[in-house]
Amino acid sequence: MLSENIRKYRKDRKLNQEELAVKLCVVRQTLSKWENNLSVPDADQLIALAEILNVSVNDLLGTTLEDPYDHKDVAAELAKANEQIARYAENERLRLEAGRVRGLILWLTIIAIALMQTIRNEVLAIAISSILLVAVLIILCRNISLLSVGFDTTGKTGSIKVVTVFDIVLIVIISIFGILVKTAKIHLSENQEALFASALITVFMVFVGIIAPRLPYNRHTGLRLPWTVQNEGAWNIAHKILGIISIPLGLAYMSLTFFVNNMETLTLMVVLIWIGVPGLVSFLYAYKK
Numbered sequence: 001m002l003s004e005n006i007r008k009y010r011k012d013r014k015l016n017q018e019e020l021a022v023k024l025c026v027v028r029q030t031l032s033k034w035e036n037n038l039s040v041p042d043a044d045q046l047i048a049l050a051e052i053l054n055v056s057v058n059d060l061l062g063t064t065l066e067d068p069y070d071h072k073d074v075a076a077e078l079a080k081a082n083e084q085i086a087r088y089a090e091n092e093r094l095r096l097e098a099g100r101v102r103g104l105i106l107w108l109t110i111i112a113i114a115l116m117q118t119i120r121n122e123v124l125a126i127a128i129s130s131i132l133l134v135a136v137l138i139i140l141c142r143n144i145s146l147l148s149v150g151f152d153t154t155g156k157t158g159s160i161k162v163v164t165v166f167d168i169v170l171i172v173i174i175s176i177f178g179i180l181v182k183t184a185k186i187h188l189s190e191n192q193e194a195l196f197a198s199a200l201i202t203v204f205m206v207f208v209g210i211i212a213p214r215l216p217y218n219r220h221t222g223l224r225l226p227w228t229v230q231n232e233g234a235w236n237i238a239h240k241i242l243g244i245i246s247i248p249l250g251l252a253y254m255s256l257t258f259f260v261n262n263m264e265t266l267t268l269m270v271v272l273i274w275i276g277v278p279g280l281v282s283f284l285y286a287y288k289k
Contacts, residue, residue: 002081003037005060009053010035023052037088040081043074094149101143108136123182130175137168140220148218156216163211163221170204194263201267202254205274209246212239225279227286234289238282242274249274 010020017035021028024045033039041049047069050057058065061077112132119125140147141164144157153160177196180186188196215222217232223242228235253270260266 002040002061003035005062007035009055013053024048037085040078043071043078046074046078094146098146098149101139101146105136105139108132123179126175126178130171133171134168137164140164147220151218153216153218159211159214160218160221166207195257198254198257198263202250205246205250209243212246213243215239223278227283231286231289234282234286237285238278241278241281245277246274
């Protein structure tokens with residue numbers, strides 16, 4: 001890269017930025033911008049720079065121009081370098097913006113969890129925490145493209161939006177149900193509450209079975225394990241397996257709720273199988289790779 005080459009050859013000649021800038025008749029800040037990939041010299045400046053550093057223009061550009069002193073060819077190469085700088089600047093801007101969005105999502109989630117633990121009024125705790133979690137999902141839905149920078153999700157963000165909207169609906173349903181129970185607007189036995197919970201889990205599993213194979217490789221929606229996030233092949237395998245096992249496992253779980261008394265143990269076993277099988281297979285794939 002031009003910026004790195006300028007810095008390298010300047011240091012090889014034991015010149016600091018101020019000394020080289022004086023020789024080129026430019027201010028030090030201009031040279032600093034060249035070395036930090038913020039701008040590029042023009043053709044005349046680059047040729048003069050090559051002469052001062054006692055290297056060829058090709059050495060600075062990292063090219064193999066037939067006539068490295070042809071102003072037209074040099075200008076064309078510098079135009080390409082400018083385009084690279086523009087792309088780099090845009091990617092950096094998107095990276096910083098995505099970082100701010102992730103930070104906001106993280107803090108809202110932490111606050112929601114903290115409020116659930118600290119607010120003594122259960123109805124108020126459920127309401128405020130649910131509002132914060134829904135806000136998190138709305139922020140995620142509105143910034144899917146931004147948060148997917150670096151991943152090939154072109155034309156595939158629809159499934160991510162579907163998952164996010166489904167999660168919002170699920171949180172709203174659970175919150176309303178929780179508030180109605182806590183305010184004694186509806187009365188359910190312990191067994192009825194367990195059946196309601198298992199029905200929601202089954203619906204979620206069936207939904208995952210339908211949507212999982214369609215989810216593109218990304219870092220925020222899906223089976224986010226260390227190896228699936230780092231390896232696209234492991235991600236694809238894990239979500240294909242989820243697509244195969246989720247629906248039959250969810251229906252089997254719902255059927256067993258009518259015959260098993262210990263719902264907590266049953267739910268734990270089903271979830272371990274549901275996450276464990278695709279997790280283990282994808283881990284073995286990533287490990288072999």
